[in-house]
Amino acid sequence: MTLVETLCQEFKLAPWQVEAVISLLDEGNTLPFIARYRKEAHGSLDDTVLRELSERLASLRNLQARREEISSSLKKLEKWTEELQAALDNATTMGQLEDIYRPYKPKRRTRATMAKERGLEPLAEVLLAQEGGGTPEARAEPFVRPEQGVDSVQAALAGACDIIAETISDDADTRSLLREQMARHGFLTARAAGEEDSVYRTYYDFAQPLSRVQGHQVLAINRGEKEGFLKVTVELVPEPALALIRRRWVKNHCPWATVIQAAGEDAYHRLIFPALCREARSQLTDSASEGAIQTFAANLKPLRLQPPVRGHGTLGLDPGYVNGCKAAVVDGTGKVLDTAVVYPTYGERQENEAIAALAKLIRKHGVEHIAIGNGTASRETEQMAVEMIRALGGGVSYMMVNEAGASVYSASKLAAEEFPEYDVNLRSAVSIARRMQDPLAELVKIDPKAIGVGQYQHDMPQKRLDETLSGVVEDCVNAVGVDVNTASASLLGRVSGLNAATAKNIVKYREENGAFTGRRQLLKVPKLGPKAFQQSAGFLRVPESRSVLDNTGVHPESYAAAEGLLALCGYTLADVSAGRLADLPDKIKALGEESVARQLDIGVPTLRDVAAELAKPGRDVRDELPAPILRTDVLDIKDLAPGMVLTGTVRNVVDFGVFVDIGVHQDGLVHISQVCNRFIRHPSEVVSVGDVVKVTVLEVDEKKRRISLSMKQASKQ
Numbered sequence: 064m065t066l067v068e069t070l071c072q073e074f075k076l077a078p079w080q081v082e083a084v085i086s087l088l089d090e091g092n093t094l095p096f097i098a099r100y101r102k103e104a105h106g107s108l109d110d111t112v113l114r115e116l117s118e119r120l121a122s123l124r125n126l127q128a129r130r131e132e133i134s135s136s137l138k139k140l141e142k143w144t145e146e147l148q149a150a151l152d153n154a155t156t157m158g159q160l161e162d163i164y165r166p167y168k169p170k171r172r173t174r175a176t177m178a179k180e181r182g183l184e185p186l187a188e189v190l191l192a193q194e195g196g197g198t199p200e201a202r203a204e205p206f207v208r209p210e211q212g213v214d215s216v217q218a219a220l221a222g223a224c225d226i227i228a229e230t231i232s233d234d235a236d237t238r239s240l241l242r243e244q245m246a247r248h249g250f251l252t253a254r255a256a257g258e259e260d261s262v263y264r265t266y267y268d269f270a271q272p273l274s275r276v277q278g279h280q281v282l283a284i285n286r287g288e289k290e291g292f293l294k295v296t297v298e299l300v301p302e303p304a305l306a307l308i309r310r311r312w313v314k315n316h317c318p319w320a321t322v323i324q325a326a327g328e329d330a331y332h333r334l335i336f337p338a339l340c341r342e343a344r345s346q347l348t349d350s351a352s353e354g355a356i357q358t359f360a361a362n363l364k365p366l367r368l369q370p371p372v373r374g375h376g377t378l379g380l381d382p383g384y385v386n387g388c389k390a391a392v393v394d395g396t397g398k399v400l401d402t403a404v405v406y407p408t409y410g411e412r413q414e415n416e417a418i419a420a421l422a423k424l425i426r427k428h429g430v431e432h433i434a435i436g437n438g439t440a441s442r443e444t445e446q447m448a449v450e451m452i453r454a455l456g457g458g459v460s461y462m463m464v465n466e467a468g469a470s471v472y473s474a475s476k477l478a479a480e481e482f483p484e485y486d487v488n489l490r491s492a493v494s495i496a497r498r499m500q501d502p503l504a505e506l507v508k509i510d511p512k513a514i515g516v517g518q519y520q521h522d523m524p525q526k527r528l529d530e531t532l533s534g535v536v537e538d539c540v541n542a543v544g545v546d547v548n549t550a551s552a553s554l555l556g557r558v559s560g561l562n563a564a565t566a567k568n569i570v571k572y573r574e575e576n577g578a579f580t581g582r583r584q585l586l587k588v589p590k591l592g593p594k595a596f597q598q599s600a601g602f603l604r605v606p607e608s609r610s611v612l613d614n615t616g617v618h619p620e621s622y623a624a625a626e627g628l629l630a631l632c633g634y635t636l637a638d639v640s641a642g643r644l645a646d647l648p649d650k651i652k653a654l655g656e657e658s659v660a661r662q663l664d665i666g667v668p669t670l671r672d673v674a675a676e677l678a679k680p681g682r683d684v685r686d687e688l689p690a691p692i693l694r695t696d697v698l699d700i701k702d703l704a705p706g707m708v709l710t711g712t713v714r715n716v717v718d719f720g721v722f723v724d725i726g727v728h729q730d731g732l733v734h735i736s737q738v739c740n741r742f743i744r745h746p747s748e749v750v751s752v753g754d755v756v757k758v759t760v761l762e763v764d765e766k767k768r769r770i771s772l773s774m775k776q777a778s779k780q
Contacts, residue, residue: 103666175229178222187226193317263287278351379496391492434499436466468513560598731770
């Protein structure tokens with residue numbers, strides 16, 4: 064099966080779609096560009112499918128490269144045959160390729176290779192053939208050669224059995240069948256490594272079929288083993304496996320069948336089973352890691368795309384005990400106006416002084432919102448903020464902001480370049496305020512792994528995790544679009560077609576030459592050539608341009624089509640700027656989409672996208688999402704009681720449930736069984752990070768600070 068045929072079958076796509084995507088990728092086009100501006104070429108596949116297709120394409124190409132390497136190696140070893148090549152061509156996984164290559168692959172010295180060096184391979188072949196009469200001892204007698212280290216019949220038979228055991232172990236079909244047995248009947252077990260209590264006590268007496276063990280369990284067990292709290296094994300009842308080996312390798316009529324049987328048992332216990340255990344653990348870990356990476360990615364996207372609370376003066380508070388509460392006021396554009404450090408946790412007098420100082424900042428700068436980091440001392444800081452809002456007589460609201468990664472950013476080289484005049488602590492307060500105003504623009508400065516919306520992210524294959532999360536960030540940035548005159552280099556660097564160097568060059572160019580006044584001006588930026596411009600232009604916005612099209616998602620290559628559409632429907636660019644295109648969809652419908660597209664020499668998907676952009680120039684896709692919850696009062700965990708129905712914000716979605724912020728500082732857990740009234744495999748089927756949901760309190764444990772919630776029961780009320 065060809066590469067295209069394989070992808071068509073796996074993704075249920077037509078050959079022309081797959082061929083188009085491969086061609087576009089090979090030409091150096093980015094996934095966001097392909098998804099947005101080449102819809103006609105691939106049939107309007109969304110960015111998720113395109114990214115999965117791209118990753119699978121890379122995987123299949125790696126498989127093909129390894130297939131060619133093995134074939135070349137076999138030829139050098141003079142072992143290549145048409146049958147082996149056919150087997151390689153039919154292999155669909157890297158494991159299958161390696162199984163085929165195993166018998167010929169150069170090995171370190173093993174018991175079998177040492178036996179071959181002593182000239183015992185012919186004896187092994189004779190015994191394994193199981194033909195003719197006589198006893199095994201009689202067959203071994205001619206191979207007793209003390210000068211070669213074979214000083215007895217027993218030594219000759221032992222060496223031959225080592226060769227037979229390795230031959231059985233190297234057989235691709237045998238391994239494949241035993242691998243299937245392991246997958247169907249194997250168990251992953253964990254036991255306590257000692258008597259010490261730990262967070263891993265759930266796994267102190269754990270056993271689960273390999274086919275049913277959950278990804279989060281695998282990752283927890285792996286970490287528990289690494290930290291020395293667990294002893295982990297893979298178990299499989301050996302009798303069925305040994306019976307399979309006997310059926311495949313032992314001829315019962317042969318006088319030395321017991322010798323082959325013993326060699327088969329040795330092959331299984333010494334060579335095959337340990338390897339299958341390692342494979343099983345590796346596959347479980349790979350699968351669990353991939354699942355966790357996808358969960359992280361699924362959480363990261365809505366977190367990045369949370370609706371901004373922009374255009375308002377905002378006070379960012381980074382709570383703390385020893386170093387006090389750091390405060391920073393930013394204006395509606397994120398510019399820092401003022402900073403302060405207060406100490407509300409030091410005592411009643413200091414709390415009153417903190418309220419007075421912060422209230423003064425709020426009045427001075429017209430602050431409307433307060434962003435409070437949810438880390439250390441956030442509970443006390445939130446309570447102080449509520450008291451301050453009451454003292455001010457209202458007019459100000461607050462929101463708890465996930466501060467994960469703020470300290471990482473504030474100590475980074477990027478933060479030092481951005482805020483050289485502020486110390487590390489005050490930079491965190493600025494970051495928290497800006498996270499409320501524009502989560503995407505601020506979070507793009509932080510390593511996605513530091514944001515904390517996954518599970519066991521530091522145990523993942525870091526390269527794969529980085530690739531996936533970078534893809535998510537790229538998709539988010541390009542879905543929203545970027546103002547080329549205000550965006551940071553960090554944000555610009557995530558735009559399709561740009562990189563860190565060209566992003567810095569854009570910032571440097573506008574600092575030296577003033578704001579960009581049109582998209583075409585980007586071609587004057589050093590190292591930003593025609594290809595980079597093609598890939599990036601549609602995602603960059605220039606509000607200061609005299610052409611309204613430069614502030615839309617319409618690509619410059621479609622400007623003529625956009626202007627032709629306006630003329631066809633009786634509009635001008637001035638109408639676009641004034642927002643007078645409310646009935647544009649009706650006019651296109653009256654003229655007929657297919658007819659209009661033909662007249663403009665574009666496809667229907669591009670026509671629809673152009674029309675949508677003209678109808679709402681400068682639109683932000685995040686504005687269509689539910690607004691974040693802003694509060695003016697605070698609940699305590701003591702205020703909660705079973706049966707209460709509250710509104711909360713989803714903070715994290717993991718395999719076993721959903722963590723929801725209900726305004727009591729401690730997130731509550733909605734177990735997967737309480738997410739909805741139907742069976743789901745993962746909570747992400749129902750909710751995403753940032754969703755505003757209604758929940759019912761099921762149980763509250765003040766001592767352990769655990770809150771059990773239900774979305775299922777809330778939906779009934």
